[in-house]
Amino acid sequence: MTARQEAVPTPARPGPAPAATARAWAGLDPCVHCGFCLPACPTYEATADEADSPRGRIVLMRALAHAGLAAADPSLGTHLDRCLGCQACETACPSGVSFGPALEEARARIAAARGSAPALDTALWVLARPERQRFLWLLGRLARATRLPEVLARGAGRPGASAGRPALALAMLAASRPAGGAAGGDGAAPAPTGEVALLWGCVMAGLFGHVHAATVRTLAVNAVAVRAVPGQVCCGALAAHAGRARLARQLARANVLAFDAAAPDLPVVVDSAGCGAAMRAYGEWLADDPLAERAAALASRVRDVTEVLAARGPRRAGPLPIRVAYDAPCHLHHAQRVTTAPLTVLAAIPDLELVPLEGSDRCCGSAGLYALSQPELSLQILDAKLAAIAACHPDVVATGNPGCLMHIGAGALLADLHVALRHPVELLDRAYRGGGTARRGGSGAAA
Ligand code: SF4
Ligand code: SF4
Known part of the structure; x- marks a missing residue:
């Protein structure tokens, strides 16, 4: 049975997810406002504004969750928009605060209060399905191959604060270019003794196919075969970061179905850190969904490619x-x-x-x-x-x-x-x- 054919109950309600929301807010409870996380925060270092620190943002998010602060409040949106979501505050925190899920929950509420953002919503709609992206990525790879983006970006110089976005976007496209130079052979691949599934992703599939190819080859050299998983989609990370929680959950559901159908017991290898972090959060994202248990099981099978290679040696x-x-x-x-x-x-x-x-x-x-x-x-x-x-x-x-x-x-x-x-x-x-x-x-x- 394929992922498309599988009959799976739809979520009872498409909107907010109560259990996930409660868990997200509860993750902030251990905060004792000690400030140990402040030196780890890049935005606090840049602005020296307490409201741009983890501690300040936790105060804002607690006010949103429990004290009636409106999601449309401009200061809330400004300071959470400036958060990188890097989670450096989590590893610095001695009390065990879980910042990331609360940030995603707060961003979902802020996004709902702000309403639609046509450019962002269109971009996320395109990235949500592989068939919508093919032409876009083809254009990107063709442009990249001409080296024109690099020339134009260099011509624009160091991007300024307001006029720099086009130059930065061009330079980012240029920077995704594969290595030049002649490659040697394919490396000696022994008979596989292990097997994994691979997340293909959206940007990774479109601009970093050469990294996927390197992943498949290095795994093969270490006796690990990669099984194809049809029907998989974008991991949902970009949607979650942008506050589009409903879209993120839809994508997570599609991936749970696809990976369960094609590779129910295999580790899921990810060669993009952002995608791996998102997939490891599927249990939280879908805590209120009929697929909750399967989502948590899939999340527990996610491995970064370097973890799999390190466990094998590597050769x-x-x-x-x-x-x-x-x-x-x-x-x-x-x-x-x-x-x-x-x-x-x-x-x-x-x-x-x-x-x-x-x-x-x-x-x-x-x-x-x-x-x-x-x-x-x-x-x-x-x-x-x-x-x-x-x-x-x-x-x-x-x-x-x-x-x-x-x-x-x-x-x-x-x-x-x-x-x-x-x-x-x-x-x-x-x-x-x-x-x-x-x-x-x-x-x-x-x-
Ligand atoms: S998040 Fe952790 S380190 Fe930062 S103020 Fe709260 S308890 Fe202290
Ligand atoms: S996630 Fe990163 S940018 Fe945001 S508050 Fe934590 S350390 Fe600062």
């Missing part, structure tokens, strides 16, 4: 003599608490020199659509990341999230910082396929 690769700085995506490091697996993957590559990157666990300012919705703050936060990268002189910055790859890559391109951005599995894949020497030279460097 040692050929030499790759490059300097690599690892930048931890927030949704891997803080949201999923996956901290060592990417480093284990990189350590499997002989001659790869891992150089320390100051603030590697701090957000780069990408945060889903944040770079486009909050360009000033996003660029201010990105500047700190670029300065840290410039200080350690890597050939490559490795990071496992498409938003970070594009945002840091765009910043590096516009700042003329000669460094390539790569997913860790791309580097391992390159090393398995014959390695080579990476040269510096912008986002298109050989590695």
Whole structure:
């Protein structure tokens, strides 16, 4: 039976989800206002405004939940809009506050109070189904191949706070370009002893097919086969971050059905940190849904690709003599608490020199659509990341999230910082396929 054919009860009510809402607000209860989280918050560091700190936002969200603060209140919207959702405050908090679910709940209420946003809603509608995106991504890949976005972005220079969005968007598209240079063989793949399913995603499928290919090849070298899962859709992360909770839940339901139908017992491998964090939250998202148990079961099977590879060893690769700085995506490091697996993957590559990157666990300012919705703050936060990268002189910055790859890559391109951005599995894949020497030279460097 396919996901399309399966008869599944529809949710009793399509609107707010009471159990999920109660759990989200309860996640803020442990806060004792100690302020230990403040130094970890990039937006508080940027604005020095208590209302842009985790503690200030918790006060606002508690007022929304329990004290009658209106969802349409402008100060509530302003300060929650400025939140990156990076969850660095969660890992810094000694009391165990769960910030992320409350932020999504608050954003859903604010979005409902604001009403429709045609551009955002259209973009999310397009990203929700693979068949709606194909032409868009085809255009993107064709434009990217001409290198015109890179030329135009460089011509526009460093994006300013108000006029920078087109240049930043062009630079982000340019930064998604696959590595140049000739690849070697496909690497020796032993007979599989394990099998996984792979989330295809929306942006990942459209612009980062080369990362998916590297994921499949590196898993094959480590004796893991990938089973196809038809009917899967976008994970829903972008919708959830934008306060479109109903759409996020619809997408989560579709994925629960698709993965249960095609791969009911397999680990679900994700090579995008944001998507992995979203899928691990499916149990919470669908807590009030007839699919609640299946959603929680699927969430428990989600693994970042580096976790699967690290658990397998991974098999040692050929030499790759490059300097690599690892930048931890927030949704891997803080949201999923996956901290060592990417480093284990990189350590499997002989001659790869891992150089320390100051603030590697701090957000780069990408945060889903944040770079486009909050360009000033996003660029201010990105500047700190670029300065840290410039200080350690890597050939490559490795990071496992498409938003970070594009945002840091765009910043590096516009700042003329000669460094390539790569997913860790791309580097391992390159090393398995014959390695080579990476040269510096912008986002298109050989590695
Ligand atoms: S979220 Fe945690 S660290 Fe921050 S003020 Fe509350 S209790 Fe303290
Ligand atoms: S999620 Fe990130 S930006 Fe938002 S309050 Fe927490 S640390 Fe600050």
